[in-house]
Amino acid sequence: MEHTYFRLLHLLAGHPAGSLMVIFLAAFLEALAVIGTFIPGSTAIFVAGALVGTGALSLEWVLACTIARQLRAALPAWS
Numbered sequence: 001m002e003h004t005y006f007r008l009l010h011l012l013a014g015h016p017a018g019s020l021m022v023i024f025l026a027a028f029l030e031a032l033a034v035i036g037t038f039i040p041g042s043t044a045i046f047v048a049g050a051l052v053g054t055g056a057l058s059l060e061w062v063l064a065c066t067i068a069r070q071l072r073a074a075l076p077a078w079s
Helices: 002-013 016-030 041-054 059-078
Strands: none
Touching: 002 016, 002 041, 016 041, 016 059, 041 059
């Protein structure tokens, strides 16, 4: 399993824009009832933290994706 994480980190580190999109989509879709069962948000957060730690992603962009996810989770409460 550790080897899979390293391969994923190297793949995503080479494509920062794609990495942000993957992290955003995983965090965004995790809030949905059915899809959230199959998409582990903790893995997306782990990968995002590892990429920020290696300098492949900007902390500001990862925080922006995280805030967008929180807003998505709050939307049903407002309706």
